Amino acid sequence: MARIDNSASNAYNAVMATITVRNLPDEVHAALRVRAARNGRSMEAEVREILAGMATQGTGTLTPAELQARAAKRYRHIPPGVSAVDELIAERRREFLKEEEEYLLRKRSPP
8 A cells, every 4th residue: 555755745835935915905816816817827826926026036236237227218208307316206206195195085985
């Protein structure tokens, strides 16, 4: 009679981390479900793929030239003569005001 050795399975489970995501908005859950189906994966596998890609993205060191090229590509919409720093500050202020407005709307509306 064959015997199943669970030590390999236990060793595998011992080194794999597990996370729980609470309070995931329904629209995010639905989008993940659609994305997973589109890619032929389970939702768990899709989330694992997304996390692995994001966690390892950009872990290398950029040269100054590469960093400058990325910044130029990212902020190519800024007209010549306008400071990228000023534009970044203005962009962050707009984001903050939008977040604040959304927060106040949520706070005012009953559950």
